[in-house]
Amino acid sequence: MSLGNLDELYREIVLDHYRTPRNRGELPVPPAVRVEGFNPLCGDEIALYVEVHDGVLTDIRLSGHGCSISQASSSLMSVAVKGRPLGEVRATIERFKAMMTVGETGADAAPSVADLRTMGELAALQGVAQFPVRIKCATLAWNTLTQALDEAAPSA
Amino acid sequence: MTSFNPRRVRADVPLLGRVINDRPITYLDSASSTVPPRAVIEAMDRYYSLRHANVHRGVYQTANEATDVYEGTRADVARFIGAPGGADEIVFTKNTTESFNLIARSWGAANLRAGDVVLVTEMEHHANIVPWFQLRETTGIEVRFIPVGDDFRLDLSEIDRLLDGVRLLSLTLVSNVLGTRNPVAALAARAHERGALVAVDAAQGVAHDVTDVTQLGADFLCFSAHKMLGPTGLGVLWARRELLEAMPPFLGGGGMIADVRRDGFTPADGPAKFEAGTPPIAETAGLRAAIRYLESLGLSDVAAYEHGLTERALARLDGEFAGRVRVIGPATALDRGGVLSLDVAGVHPHDVAQVLDQFGVCVRPGHHCAKPLMRRFGLAATARASFGPYSIDEDVDVLIDALRHAVAMFS
Structure with missing residues (x-):
């Protein structure tokens, strides 16, 4: 039988980040900011720690539990944004969320091939958009990150 | 076999x-929802194709037929669960959740005072927990839990102490997570000895075994049509007749009144008191077919x-x-x-x-x-x-x- 759809969802990079999540742990608060995110539908919970200095997201840690998609997404996110200027981080959040809205709003919103190239490993999560109920799993960490940035650097 | x-x-x-x-x-x-047989789908289709009208209103033929479907289902439900007081003890709701809210807001609010205890179990669906928490906020009742043991069954070792001061024992017949079938009849007997009433969540039970309110020792019973091969949007509350008669109305509006004046209203008698507004009628046609189908099995x-x-x-x-x-x-x-x-x-x-x-x-x-x-x-x-x-x-x-x-x- 065909498991083609599943292979789209569970790419090797995704499974790797699920099995071996990066940047797991906690940071002392302060100087870090701690924000929690919940997905009441499936019971996923994450706690996100971010540290911001001089407009740069200098460190990030994640704890909590959830499905492979939410865990892989938060791990991939942490790698993508760590050490980046906040403007770049916010732009990455926007690009990721645009990638996730394809399933909801149709192909018009799909990021171009050029966009996907700039997303690096994050593009591995592209297949999630074909599974509408799983989009919330993938975006949980990103929405939580937005909240954390708003707290850590309200004006940025 | x-x-x-x-x-x-x-x-x-x-x-x-x-x-x-x-x-x-x-x-x-x-356990989420059963899938309906053709007989249920066709009963609802037939209702909309041939008989649809509002209930309890018109004098024309289809209106009478619609009312017959609705009230006839009430009688079938009563027979299905062995309601000793017959159809007058059957209230149609939206689902099991609404049935529990009705008990809490009507019977609970009228009868429970600060310090009274509602005893539930640790394996309840939120439908049998949250309405009691909501009532606790307004009346100061205590909501107490019978714990679940490592064997996934109720831990009854402290049941005498837990029953102290209890006015209502409200528990599930079959857990929607564990599958555990609780010893409801035995627990109901203990609760009744203390003068408490017993409410039973039968949502996971009605399609899977014979349900008899007298054998269970229940005073209230709640279940949903869509978990017994019937349609969504329709639930049942059964309560002993004298309880229903003494309970104040739940939602207000059309259908639940005997009279409305500029200075107030008089509620209707019987189950109608709890059925404000146009009810799900086609769904009762579906439930009736589901009951007959289950009985035939x-x-x-x-x-x-x-x-x-x-x-x-x-x-x-x-x-x-x-x-x-x-x-x-x-x-x-x-x-x-x-x-x-x-x-x-x-x-x-x-x-x-x-x-x-x-x-x-x-x-x-x-x-x-x-x-x-x-x-x-x-x-x-x-x-x-x-x-x-x-x-x-x-x-x-x-x-x-x-x-x-x-x-x-x-x-």
Whole structure:
């Protein structure tokens, strides 16, 4: 039988980040900011720690539990944004969320091939958009990150 | 062996003929909602095609026929659960959840005072927890829990102390997560000795065994049509006649009044007092067909069949995965319904359900609206497979095959 759809969802990079999540742990608060995110539908919970200095997201840690998609997404996110200027981080959040809205709003919103190239490993999560109920799993960490940035650097 | 034949039921249920992801559907989510036989669908279709009108209003023929459908179903429901007071004891609601809200807001608010105790169990659905918490906020009642033991059954070692000061024992007949069938009749007898009333959540029971309110010792009974082969949008509250008569109305509006004046209103008598607004009428036609269908199957035979199916499934799940797949619920089919909550080591229930979907297998991942119970066992979620009268051993074959793939994929 065909498991083609599943292979789209569970790419090797995704499974790797699920099995071996990066940047797991906690940071002392302060100087870090701690924000929690919940997905009441499936019971996923994450706690996100971010540290911001001089407009740069200098460190990030994640704890909590959830499905492979939410865990892989938060791990991939942490790698993508760590050490980046906040403007770049916010732009990455926007690009990721645009990638996730394809399933909801149709192909018009799909990021171009050029966009996907700039997303690096994050593009591995592209297949999630074909599974509408799983989009919330993938975006949980990103929405939580937005909240954390708003707290850590309200004006940025 | 009985004459009950699940394959005949399968042939009667159109949805079970569907193909999902190039596979015939394997529907294992009856604890969420059962899938209706053609007789139920056709009864609702016939109602809308031939008889539709509002109830209790018109004098024309179809209006009378619609009222006959609605009130006739009330009588059928009364017979189905052995209501001693007949149709006058049957209130139609939206679902089991609304039935519990009705008990809490009407009987509870009128009869319970600060310090009175409502005793529930740790394995309740949120529908039998949150309405009591809401009532606690306004009246100061105490909500107390009977704990669940490591054997996934109620821990009754402290039951005498727990029953102290209890005005209402409100508990589920069959757990929607564990499958545990609770000793409701014995507990009801203990509660009655203390002068308490007993409310029973029969949502997971009514389609799987004979339900008799007198045998259960219930004073209130709640269930939903869509968990007994009927349609969504319709629930039932049964209560002893004298309780219903003394209870104040729930929602206000049309249909629930005897009179409305500029200075106030007089509520209607009987179940109508609790049925404000145009009710679900076509759904009662569906429920009536569902009841007749279940009665034709013979619910004792269905119970015996599902018991065997559950026993075989438990043994196979235990044997096939060398402990990697754990069933969160009693290990044997004794006093247990066909609800199999699975915890797959290293695989999140959401991922389990996603892989299973690829095989056409419908299971429900999540906390199943029983978060206190999930916390009790340190779980955020499980992947739950559950049976209906159309479930067969081959469903379990497909489930196990798909679970093998899920385990392999994530290890």
